Every structure is written in structure tokens, then in C-alpha cells.
Amino acid sequence: MEKLELADITLTWLNGGVSRLDGGAMFGVVPKPLWSRKYEVNENNQIELRADPILIQTGGKNYLVESGLGNGKLTDKQKRNFGVTEESSVTESLKTLGLLPEDIDYVLMTHMHYDHANGLTVEKGGQFISVFPNATIVTSKIEWDEMRNPNIRSKATYWRQNWEPIQEQVETFEEEWNQGPLRMVHTGGHSNGHSILIIEAEEETVVHMADLMGTHAHQNVLWVMAYDDYPMDSIAAKQKWMQYAKEKNAWFTFYHDAVYRAIKLDEQGEICSSIKREKHTLSTK
Template sequence: MEKLELRNIKLEWLNGGVTHLDGGAMFGVVPKPLWTRKYAVNDHNQIELRTDPILIQAEGKNFLIESGIGNGKLNEKQKRNFGVLEESSLEAELESRGLTPEDIDYVLMTHMHFDHACGLTKEKDGELTSVFPNARIITSQVEWNEMQNPNIRSKSTYWKENWQGIQQQVEAFDKEWSYGPIKMVHTGGHSDGHSILIIEDEDVTVVHMADIMPTHAHQNPLWVMAYDDYPMDSIFAKEKWLEYGISRNAWFTFYHDTVYRAVQFDQDGKIKEALERKK
């Protein structure tokens, strides 16, 4: 898989599975003739969306951004509805790098929708247990509250199977959380508790906007998903953090993008450097 090596930090994408979701929902009110110029669509009007966690190695610690789609968590109907053609092989991916799930120190959850959180737990002897038993699982307090008490809309994506068994590992924050060069910032937007990540390594910046910019094709601040609970918050946050990142020549990284792992935008918003996903 692909790597982004900074001065003191290494980011590496791991195979967390894949989904295929409705392109119209993923691009909201944007007309199909516009978004299909930027992102491929299949005959079922679905777009391919990876669910690939990012392994970050920094300051002697192992961090994961998100947990993947999991393995064995979805029934056949769910796999069909969400277009899951490949489940996670995260444990094998870690093993090939000389690591185990027990070696993960932090799991950084930008939010806890099923396609980000299914990889947190697994069933063992009829009970849900943590996949990363030694990790601290970081998410915003707002997100953690809604994860456990979803509303009529969010209960379709916040599943008890993804939080039961990890409660003692969760550390929730209010506005910001940081460890060394890594910072999480609560933005809202896609979900009320959604957060982004900022990584500063000397003069190199990485911005991970998670699902307020799930792919490179969502770079326009106005191109937000129908899945967003608070679209105006997504627009404001995307506009703010795009400006922040571009002014610092930042790498923008992706969990879902099937084309690029990371890109740098010029002042006009055009891609000037890119780390492509190998297919």
C-alpha cells in the first residue's frame, strides 16, 4: 500500500475494505453531469469508496485513523446494500509490517459511522470484544454521545455492535485533542460530532478532513453530501480548512478516495502533486 513519508512521521494506507454508494447521495444537489467529470460512476449510479485506515507512526507510537469496514460484521443484505465487495484485511496488513492489533496505541475516530467504526470490534465466543485492546480510542464527546444514543436519523449508521466492548477505551474530547504533532479538531457538519485531523511535522502540514471532503472530487466547498446532517457546517469547515491547508502547501489525505491517497492543491484549487492509489 501507499506511504507518505514526512520528516519525522510516516503515514501508510492499509486495506480496510471497500463500499459502493449512490453517487447522487455522495454529491448531494450537484448535478450528475458535473460530478461524473471528476469521479467515476458505475451502471448502478454507484461510486467506489475505499474504507482504508491510515497507519501513522510518530514519536514511537502507532496511530490509526479510522478502523475500516471490519470483517464478518455485515450480513449479506448489508453487503449488497452498501456495495461491499471486499472486507477489511487489517490484521494481515499489520502483520506484514511486523505489527499486531495489540501494538496500536491510538485509534483516531473522526466520527463513528458504520463505515468508519465497524473495524473497532469483533465477536469472540459470542461476545463483542475490542480489535485494538491496548489502544486509546479518541473521538469527540458529541460523537460519542450520539453513538450511544442515536436519533431517528442517525440510528441507521451508529450501531451498538460498534461501540459495545470498547467503552473503557474511549477518550472523548470537547473542542480539540492533541498528542505531539497530531491534533484533532471538532468541526461538526457531516455529523454533529465530526472532527478533522491536523498533523504538523516541522514545516510540513497534513490536513485530513475526513467526510467533509471524502474524496478529491469534493474539493469545492459547496459540494457536500446528502448524508451530511449539517451541510452548512460542512461548507464552512471545508472552506476554512482548505484555506488553512493551501496556505501551508499541505497534503490533504483521504480515507474514502479510490483514486488518490493524498493531494496538494495550488492557490486555484487545482491538484499540483498527488499520491495515487495503486490498483
């Protein structure tokens, strides 16, 4: 498992599953001849996407960013439509680190779409229960409200089995949530309640743009997903926070990227430092 160590903070990427989604949907109105130079695509126009939670350990606490694709919650039809080839093994990843799901203190949810929230619950004995029973689950109030009352578009990705069993564990915030070196900031864009995560550790800064910058190939502020509910808000948030990251010489971290776990960009927007995924084996099949 890949790690990023910053002063007294350690980030470790866990295995949350794999999907292959339509490249056109992931890059919106950007023409394929442009985006396909930046991110590998197969003959079915699919790109590989991870759903790998980040374990953050600092101050004696265990924080998990997102929860993975989960297990046993997708039908065969959904697996086919979403191109899912591997479900989550977060529990096994934690065990490798000497941890149990019960050891997670906080789960930080940038948003609650199925590919981020499926791993919050699991079916046991005919009912869904919390995977992280001792954790406080943090998300924006806007996101939490829509999760429970989705509209005609968002009901396809906000699922009752992902929120009902964990509702007593949820803590919401309006604009920002802060704890120690961690800060969640509501941005909107990808979803109305979407947030990003900022980590500040002495001289180092990490900006986790979540689905505003789903992969390293999305660094152009105009390259937003067709999945974004409010694309102009996504663009505005990318302009603001990518400039902030540039001023801080920050690391960008990823949940979905199949190639990089984290990157730094130089003045020209080129990758100057990176942590690659060790088992990067993009397939064209």
C-alpha cells in the same frame, strides 16, 4: 501499501475494505453531469469508495486513523445495499508491517459511522470484543454521546456492537485533542460530532478532512454529501480548513478515495502533487 513520509512521521494506508455507494448520495444536490466529470461512476450510478485506515507512526507510537469496514458484521442485505465487495484486512496489513493489533496505541476516530467504526470490534465466541485492546480510542464528546444515544436518523449508522465492547478504552474531547504533532479538531457537519485531523511536521502540514472532503472530487466547498446531517456546517468548516490548508501548502489525505491517497492543490485548485493508490482498478461492473 502506499506511504507518505514527513520528517519523523510516516503515514501508511492499510486495506479496510471496499463499498460502492450511490453517486448522487455522495455528491448531494450537485448535478450528475458535473460530479461525474470528477469521479468515475458505473452504470448503476455507483462510485467506488475505500474504507482504508491510515497508520501514523511517530514518536515511537502507532496511531490508526479510523478502523475500516470490519469483518463478519454486515448482513448479505447490508452488503448489497452498501455495495460492499470486500471486507477489511487491516490485521493482515499490519502483519505485513511487522505489527499486531495489540501494537496500536491510539485509534483516532473522526466520527463513528459504521463504515469508520465497524473495524473497532469483532465477534469471537458469540460476543463482540475489541480489535485493538491496548489502544486509547479518541473521538469528540458530541460524537461519543450520539453514538450511544442515536436519534431517529443516526441510529442506522451508530451500532451498539461498535461501541459497547470498547467503551472503557474511549477518550473524548470537547473542541481539540492534541498529542505531539497531531491535532484533532471538532467541526460538526457530516455528523454533529465530526472532527478533522491536522498533522504538523517541521515544514510540512497534513489536513485530513475526513468526510467533509471524502474524495478529491469534493474539494468544492459547496459539494457536500446527502449523508451530511448539517450541510451548512460542513460548508463553513470546509471554507475555514481548506483555506488553512492552502496557506500551509498542505497535503490532503483520504480514507474513502479510490484514486488518491493524498493530494496537494495549486492556487487554481488543480492537483499539483499526489500519491495514487497503486491498485487503482475502478470497475464499471
